[in-house]
Structure formats: C-alpha cells, structure tokens
Amino acid sequence: MYITQSLHRALQQHPERTAVHFGDRQQSFREFADRVARLAGALQALGMQPGDRVAMLAHNSDRYLEYQMAVLWGGGVLTPCNTRWSTTEILYALNDSGSALLLVDDAFQDRVAHFRRESTVLREVIHCGDEPTPPGMHSYEALLAQAAPVPDALRRGDDLAGIFYTGGTTGFPKGVMLSHANLCSSAMALHSDELAREGGTYLHVAPMFHLADLGISMVQWLVAQTHVILPAFEPRSLLDTLERHRVTVVPLVPTMIQMLVDHQAIREPRDLSSLQTIIYGSSPISEALVERVMAFLPDVSFMQVYGMTELAPIATINPGYYHSADGRKLGKLPSAGRAGRCMELRIADPEGREVPRGTVGEVLVRGPNVMLGYWNRPELTAEALRGGWMHTGDGAWMDEDGFIYIVDRLKDMIISGGENVYSGEVESALARHPAVAASAVIGIPDERWGEAVHAVVVLKPGMQPTAGELIAHCLTLIAGYKCPRSLVFAEQLPLSAVGKVLKTALREPFWQGRSRNVA
Known part of the structure; x- marks a missing residue:
C-alpha cells in the first residue's frame, strides 16, 4: 500500500475530471498530478532525501493538498504544524522532527525569522501564500515553474509517511509516526462502510493539518472525488459552498455542527440535494444536537467515527x-x-x-x-x-x-472544539508562574465547545495574582485554545491516600446530572 497510488489511478482513469477547487483556482487530475510531480522535484532539488521530514505551517488551500501528495511522491515525510499552536510549540515540533524544509503561507510568514534564529535544523523556507514572497524565502510558484517533474519514489507499506504531533502530558507534543500502510488501511475501512462513492465531491473545511481531515480525505482519493477547499469554517460560507459545488461528503466536528444549527443561514431555502454524508466525531456531542441537525438535513446520512491520531485515525464507525x-x-x-x-x-x-x-x-x-x-x-x-x-x-x-x-x-484529556488539550500541558504552563504552588486542570461542560478548560490553582504564600494574569501567562507558553477559560483559587487540592490529585472530585460539581460521553 502507498498513499500516492490513488493519484496514479485517478490520473489514468479520469485525467480531465476536476481534482481541486480552491477559490478561483481549479485543476484537473492531470494538472494536479503534474504540479505534484514538479513540487516533489523542487523539494528534492532543495535537498529532500528519502525519509526526510518536510513541515508545513499554513491554512487550508489547494497548495496544502499538493504538499500532502508531493512530499510523499518525492520520498519525504509529512510534518504538518498545528496553526493554533504557539511559536514555542511549533519550534519544538520542527526541531524534534528534524524538519529542514518548511512551507509557510502569508498568515505565518512573520514567524519565520524567529524559527531561523532558534531552530537547530531548519534550512530552507518556501513561501506558499499569494502575497509577494518575502526576502530569504523561495517562491512556491517559481519553484514549480522551474522544476522538472520527477518519478514517484514509491515509498510504501511500513515506510514512514508522516509524523503527526499530538498533545503531550509532559509539557510538549509527541510525534505520532504513521506509515503508508497505517493510513491506507484506515481509509479502506471507511471506504468499506460506503463513506465515499465514485465521482462525488469532498469538502475540506476542518483544518488540513489535522489527521481527521487527512484520514477522511484519503478515502475520497480512493474513488477519485473532487476536492473543494475552504480556508476556514463559517456557517454561511459552508452552506453556500455545499450548494455551489454540489458537495457529497463533508466532515464536521460537533462544535461546527452546533454553530451551523444555531445560525440563521441554515433556515434559508437552498438546494443541498447533492449532500449524501456528514461524518462527525472528535469531541463530545449530545444526542439532542444530532437530532437537531438531522431535522434540518433529513435526507443526509450521518456517520460517527471514534479514534485518535495513533490509529490513523479510525477505530470505530457508527454508520x-x-x-x-x-x-x-x-x-x-x-x-x-x-x-x-x-x-x-x-x-x-x-x-x-x-x-x-x-x-x-x-x-x-x-x-x-x-x-x-x-x-x-x-x-x-x-x-x-x-x-x-x-x-x-x-x-x-x-x-x-x-x-x-x-x-x-482514562487519560486527563480535554476535548474543546475538536482540539485535544492535555491537562499536563496546561498544568506545566501554570507551574512556570512564580506565584503558583500547584494546579489541577479539568474539562467542564461548555455548550459551544463541548468542553472548556478549567483550572484550580493553589498559590504560594503571600502571592496574589489575578485569574486574568495567570491566563495571560499561559498564553505566552501554549496555544490559546489550551489556556484556561476559567480559573479559581483554592487553599488545597483534593488528594488520594497516595497523594494523587482527585480530579474526579473536582469534576463532580460541574458534571452532576450530565453525561460525559465522547463522540
């Protein structure tokens, strides 16, 4: 099994079918495959060897899709960066993975100077945005124009395909190593449950750095579906795109579903008859919310999946x-x-x-x-x-x-808005404030985000920071979505007989009378 195999098949059988739509840009499978082969050649010319890691820090775009295929086509290893991470966290992932090449778009190009100063491994930066290329970076389109297409390196099976960083319990993320076989087998499992049909259209609206999007989109490659890409989620834009491009499959996390059913745009008349499947998961969801969205979209089939990055990413399917x-x-x-x-x-x-x-x-x-x-x-x-x-x-x-x-x-993980937050990361950030003696971080119910990060803090004697000051401190060390949304002070934390913090006791007042199920 190898991930680029599906692109070869699509090129052979449907060369003129539309492969990608992004804004005003559109490519056939023939055009897309040519760009992939050229980008692979450009990366090799910049020094990418088989097994080398190549990072990308960017919002959703057609170039992100090209990156995913071209790095593998050229024999490299994907290392996508979470766009919501702090600069410190991204720098850690670059250094830890040994990523010598980085693709960056307009939104993140101002971080490159810091990466160049602090990274021990970064060698070349490719600007893949639409604004003028900053000095010291390679222009994405200029590289493609100058590069010759190269043959597929055909790395496969247990060869490493990507390192996908997920939250760590010791203060920094850990890189999950996934092979071509890992990702292909997960895609085949979803395909066997009829997630995708030949000739349909898939909408990328979840962040493309997330394995959830990559894992589900791989199913669409198996059947040569058209990929439509939105840079970010917004309810009206989502509905307009579903209608305009006759989308057949879209993945949504529960937070998106909640925002969608609460938005006036879903009540406006429109033709969504093409939409066949909404796949959901990755964070807590209530049956009531599922019932609400199904009432608005009665002809759509809903599929729930459960998994994690370590499972590439699917474990179970509720069809x-x-x-x-x-x-x-x-x-x-x-x-x-x-x-x-x-x-x-x-x-x-x-x-x-x-x-x-x-x-x-x-x-x-x-x-x-x-x-x-x-x-x-x-x-x-x-x-x-x-x-x-x-x-x-x-x-x-x-x-x-x-x-x-x-x-x-069983792990102390919080899922807020579809993002994994490990309490240990937040507690580690709080511990770096000179006023904090101890802390415990838990997830509490939140109607919009599923769960919100809540911190209970014990202060050192004589210290009196405000909750806002501690939250602002965390913002300097970790991504905003990981920082506490609420924070209270306590004289002490509840401990077990062996000295472990009893987080169940801290959670109990917030979760009484509510289920804490995970989708």
Whole structure:
C-alpha cells in the first residue's frame, strides 16, 4: 500500500475530471498530478532525501493538498504544524522532527525569522501564500515553474509517511509516526462502510493539518472525488459552498455542527440535494444536537467515527443506518460504533484482559492502522503498545452486538472544539508562574465547545495574582485554545491516600446530572 497510488489511478482513469477547487483556482487530475510531480522535484532539488521530514505551517488551500501528495511522491515525510499552536510549540515540533524544509503561507510568514534564529535544523523556507514572497524565502510558484517533474519514489507499506504531533502530558507534543500502510488501511475501512462513492465531491473545511481531515480525505482519493477547499469554517460560507459545488461528503466536528444549527443561514431555502454524508466525531456531542441537525438535513446520512491520531485515525464507525428513523429504534445512536474493518477492538481491565460485555474498561485496538510508535520516544511507545495493542486511555463498555459506548477518558484529556488539550500541558504552563504552588486542570461542560478548560490553582504564600494574569501567562507558553477559560483559587487540592490529585472530585460539581460521553 502507498498513499500516492490513488493519484496514479485517478490520473489514468479520469485525467480531465476536476481534482481541486480552491477559490478561483481549479485543476484537473492531470494538472494536479503534474504540479505534484514538479513540487516533489523542487523539494528534492532543495535537498529532500528519502525519509526526510518536510513541515508545513499554513491554512487550508489547494497548495496544502499538493504538499500532502508531493512530499510523499518525492520520498519525504509529512510534518504538518498545528496553526493554533504557539511559536514555542511549533519550534519544538520542527526541531524534534528534524524538519529542514518548511512551507509557510502569508498568515505565518512573520514567524519565520524567529524559527531561523532558534531552530537547530531548519534550512530552507518556501513561501506558499499569494502575497509577494518575502526576502530569504523561495517562491512556491517559481519553484514549480522551474522544476522538472520527477518519478514517484514509491515509498510504501511500513515506510514512514508522516509524523503527526499530538498533545503531550509532559509539557510538549509527541510525534505520532504513521506509515503508508497505517493510513491506507484506515481509509479502506471507511471506504468499506460506503463513506465515499465514485465521482462525488469532498469538502475540506476542518483544518488540513489535522489527521481527521487527512484520514477522511484519503478515502475520497480512493474513488477519485473532487476536492473543494475552504480556508476556514463559517456557517454561511459552508452552506453556500455545499450548494455551489454540489458537495457529497463533508466532515464536521460537533462544535461546527452546533454553530451551523444555531445560525440563521441554515433556515434559508437552498438546494443541498447533492449532500449524501456528514461524518462527525472528535469531541463530545449530545444526542439532542444530532437530532437537531438531522431535522434540518433529513435526507443526509450521518456517520460517527471514534479514534485518535495513533490509529490513523479510525477505530470505530457508527454508520448511517443507525442514525435513520428505523435504525434509531435499535438504540445505537449514542454509540461510537463498532470496530472498523481490518481492525480488532477489545474493552480490557488494567492487565489487558477483556472484560464482560457491559463492563467499563479501557479501549484497546489492534490492526494495521495502529501507529509505528512515537518519534524518538521508545519508552512511551512501549507503554502505549504493550501486548501488541494500542492502549487508548479511553474508558468504554461494549454491548452484545459489539458496539462501544465511550463513558470517560482514562487519560486527563480535554476535548474543546475538536482540539485535544492535555491537562499536563496546561498544568506545566501554570507551574512556570512564580506565584503558583500547584494546579489541577479539568474539562467542564461548555455548550459551544463541548468542553472548556478549567483550572484550580493553589498559590504560594503571600502571592496574589489575578485569574486574568495567570491566563495571560499561559498564553505566552501554549496555544490559546489550551489556556484556561476559567480559573479559581483554592487553599488545597483534593488528594488520594497516595497523594494523587482527585480530579474526579473536582469534576463532580460541574458534571452532576450530565453525561460525559465522547463522540
């Protein structure tokens, strides 16, 4: 298996079919494949060798799609950067991955000077925006115009395809290593559940640095779908694009769905008859919200997926039938679904033994979609993959039909607006303030974001910072979405007999009478 295989097939069978729409730009598969081969040649001319990491820091665009294919075509390894991270976090990922090449667009070009000063590895920067190319950077379009197309390097199977950084519990992100086989097997599992059909149109509206978008878009490559790209999510723009481009498949995180059903634009008459499937997941969602959006879009099939970056990214699928009127009678709507094809799933006790159906345990996954490991973190890799299973850290129970129901996170992870926030990262940032003696960070209910980051802080004697000052301090160290949205002070934190902070006790007042399910 190799990711570029689908592009070869599309070029052979549908060369003149539209491959990409972005703004006023449009390309056929023939044109797109030529640009991919030329960009691969340009990257090789800049020194990219097989297995070298190439980073990109940019908003959604057609050039992001070209980057994803061209790096692999040229034999390199993808290292997409989270656009919501702080400069410190991005610099860490660049250095940790050893990314010598960086593509950057207009929105982030002002950070390049800092990266050049502080990075131990960065060598070449390519400006892929539409404004004039700043001094000291290569022009994306000029490189393509000068480069000759090169043959596909055909890295495949267990060859490393990408390093995808996810939140870390020790203050910095960790790089998840995914192979070509990991990503291809995950795409095949989704394809077997009829996520995509030949000749349809897929809309990129989720951030393209996210594996959720890449993982789902790979299914569309299998069937040579047209890719329409929005730079960012906005309800009216989304609906206008669905109608104008006759989109058939779109992934939305619950925060987007909430904003969509609350927006007046969804009540305006328009033709959305082309839309076949909305795929959702990645953060907590209520049944009430699912019911609301299905009422607005009664002819659309909804599919829920559950997974994580380490699973490339799919573990389970709850297909459209169980969201339909007949299917809902079976009571599976709250479920995250069953193990995807090619994947094996078990609910286990702390020793890894499968627990009886209906009993809560940890979700373990085994299959070709499971990551190679964490980049440069052999101890963390061994812990996560012990016994040959990926230990997700999520708690769930399984019914007699094999459907799982996520009930809580065994790891101290918060999912806010579709973004993973690890409490350890936030606590580490708070600990760097001279007034903070101890802190505990939890997720609390939030109608818009699913969960909001909440901090409980114990101050050092005689210190009196305000909550706003501590939040502003965090903003200098970590991304804004990771920073506390609320912060309170306490004399002490509740501790267990062995001295561990009892976060369950901190969460209880906020979650009483509410389910804390995860989509």
